[in-house]
Amino acid sequence: MIKVKLSNEQFNYDVFQIINLFYFFPDIKFVEEDYDFNINVGETVIDIQGQPESFKYFVNNVYKLKDEVKKAVFIYFSKNTTQELPWGTIIGIRPSKKALDLLERGVSDDKIIAEFKEKHVTREDKAQLCIDVAKFERNIVNKEKNNVSIYIDMPFCPTRCIYCSFTSNPIGKCKNIVMPYLEALAHEIKSIGEYILEKKLNIECVYFGGGTPTAINNEQFEYIMNYIYDAFILRNNVREFTVECGRPDSITREKLITMKKYGVHRISINPQTMNDDTLKLIGRNHCVEDVFEKFEMARELGFNNINMDLIVGLPGEKISHMIKTCNEIYKIKPDSITIHGMSIKRASRLHENMLNNYRFEVPGQEELNKMYGLTVELTKKLDMKPYYMYKQKNMIGNMENIGYTAISKEGIYNIQMIEEKQTVIALGADAVSKVVFLDENRHERFANVKDVREYIKRVDEMIDKKIVLLNTLYA
Incomplete structure (x- = not known):
C-alpha cells in the first residue's frame, strides 16, 4: 500500500492518477498520519516529502494548479523510480485533440511541442505524433449534422482471450442463442434503417465489429450481412463499409x-502477435501460418484494403518477439496497421491471474519503449x-x-468515432450509441444492455429508447 498525505483533497484524483x-x-x-509521502500544495510551491528524497516544485501560474500538481508529482516519481514514461502527465483518452485545438487556433508546431513538454512533460516524439495525427484528421473529421455512422456488434468470439474485458462470449458455449441473437439484431437493424430513411440521414460509415463478426457460421453470417x-x-x-474479421x-x-457480395470495402485480420507461443498463452486457437493463409485468401478475392491489429506488451513477450512480429508483418504488407498497447483491464482473466502471482509477466518500461520503437x-x-x-486506462507504461x-487506406470510421464529431448509431448487445450535438460541442450516449439474453x-x-434520444437531434 502507498499512503499519501495531501494538503488539498480536491487533487486526490489527480495525484492518484499520476x-x-x-x-x-x-x-x-490518502491518510493524515503514518504516510509514505506528504504532498503540500501551496499557491507558489508544491512540496513533496518522502523517501529517498524530498522535492520542491515552483508553480507556473500560466497553467491551472491541478496541471501543476500532476506535473510536480510526475517529476518526483520519475526521479525516484527511474521510469521513462514518454507521455508525461497526459492520461486522457484523446491526446491528439489537444494538438488539433491548438492547430485550429493557429499555433505553430514548435510552440505546440513546447507546450506539451512544459505543461505535460511529454517527450518530443509523442508531441509530434499528436500533431501528425491532428493534421491527418482535420480534413476528414465530420462537420455535418446529418452525417452518421453505424456500428453493429457481434458479441461472440471463437474463444475468449486472456486480456479481454469486452462482452465477447465463446461461441462454443452459446450456440443455442446465436440465431435468436441474430434475429433480434436483424430486427434492430431493419428498424434503425427505416428511421434513417425517414429522417433522410446520410450514412458515411458502417462498421461491423465485436467480439468477432466472423465467429458465426457461413449461413448465419450471410443472414445478418443481407440485413x-x-x-x-x-x-x-x-x-466505408468495414468488417472486423478479427x-x-x-x-x-x-x-x-459474402463480404464481397454485400459491398464491404475494408476488412481487418488481427493476429495481435506473430509468435505461436504467445498466441497459445493468450488463448487464441490459430497459429502464425493461419494469418498468412487467410490474408492471401482475402487478397486473391480482391480485398485491397486490409488492416491488421497488433498488441505491444503481451504477456511473456520480449524484444525478440516484437522483432519477429514486425518482420513477419512486413512480409505480409497490409494496407494499414493498428498498434494497441497492452491494457490490463480489471475484468480480464489476465488481471486476476497477475494479482494472484500467476506466470504472466509483461515488459518493463524500457523494453516497452523499445518495442514501440520497432513498430x-x-x-x-x-x-x-x-x-x-x-x-x-490501465495501459502498461x-x-x-x-x-x-x-x-x-485509412479507416474513416476510426477517426469519426475517436474525435466524437459525428453521431454513431450502435446496434447489438453492449453497443453504445453516441449522439453528437455539433452546435453545442457535446454528445449524449445510449448503451444497449450487455447481456445477450437480455438484449x-x-x-x-x-x-425505442435509442430513437427517443436520436429525436432530440433529428426531430
Whole structure:
C-alpha cells in the first residue's frame, strides 16, 4: 500500500492518477498520519516529502494548479523510480485533440511541442505524433449534422482471450442463442434503417465489429450481412463499409465471398502477435501460418484494403518477439496497421491471474519503449503515416493505441468515432450509441444492455429508447 498525505483533497484524483502510472495496480490510500509521502500544495510551491528524497516544485501560474500538481508529482516519481514514461502527465483518452485545438487556433508546431513538454512533460516524439495525427484528421473529421455512422456488434468470439474485458462470449458455449441473437439484431437493424430513411440521414460509415463478426457460421453470417446491406448499404452512398474479421481461425472463403457480395470495402485480420507461443498463452486457437493463409485468401478475392491489429506488451513477450512480429508483418504488407498497447483491464482473466502471482509477466518500461520503437520503424518501412490515436486506462507504461495507414487506406470510421464529431448509431448487445450535438460541442450516449439474453428479450425497448434520444437531434 502507498499512503499519501495531501494538503488539498480536491487533487486526490489527480495525484492518484499520476502515482498509478508508476506501479502495477497500486493500492493508494490518502491518510493524515503514518504516510509514505506528504504532498503540500501551496499557491507558489508544491512540496513533496518522502523517501529517498524530498522535492520542491515552483508553480507556473500560466497553467491551472491541478496541471501543476500532476506535473510536480510526475517529476518526483520519475526521479525516484527511474521510469521513462514518454507521455508525461497526459492520461486522457484523446491526446491528439489537444494538438488539433491548438492547430485550429493557429499555433505553430514548435510552440505546440513546447507546450506539451512544459505543461505535460511529454517527450518530443509523442508531441509530434499528436500533431501528425491532428493534421491527418482535420480534413476528414465530420462537420455535418446529418452525417452518421453505424456500428453493429457481434458479441461472440471463437474463444475468449486472456486480456479481454469486452462482452465477447465463446461461441462454443452459446450456440443455442446465436440465431435468436441474430434475429433480434436483424430486427434492430431493419428498424434503425427505416428511421434513417425517414429522417433522410446520410450514412458515411458502417462498421461491423465485436467480439468477432466472423465467429458465426457461413449461413448465419450471410443472414445478418443481407440485413445490413438492405438497411444501410443498398440505398445509401456509404463511403466505408468495414468488417472486423478479427481472428484468422474464424475466417472462411465463403464469408469473404459474402463480404464481397454485400459491398464491404475494408476488412481487418488481427493476429495481435506473430509468435505461436504467445498466441497459445493468450488463448487464441490459430497459429502464425493461419494469418498468412487467410490474408492471401482475402487478397486473391480482391480485398485491397486490409488492416491488421497488433498488441505491444503481451504477456511473456520480449524484444525478440516484437522483432519477429514486425518482420513477419512486413512480409505480409497490409494496407494499414493498428498498434494497441497492452491494457490490463480489471475484468480480464489476465488481471486476476497477475494479482494472484500467476506466470504472466509483461515488459518493463524500457523494453516497452523499445518495442514501440520497432513498430514505428515497421510502419516507416511500409510507407505508412499515423492517422488516428487514443489511449486507455490501465495501459502498461501509459502508452497509446495508434493507427497507421498507406495512402488512402485509412479507416474513416476510426477517426469519426475517436474525435466524437459525428453521431454513431450502435446496434447489438453492449453497443453504445453516441449522439453528437455539433452546435453545442457535446454528445449524449445510449448503451444497449450487455447481456445477450437480455438484449434478445428487450430489443424493442433498446430501439425505442435509442430513437427517443436520436429525436432530440433529428426531430
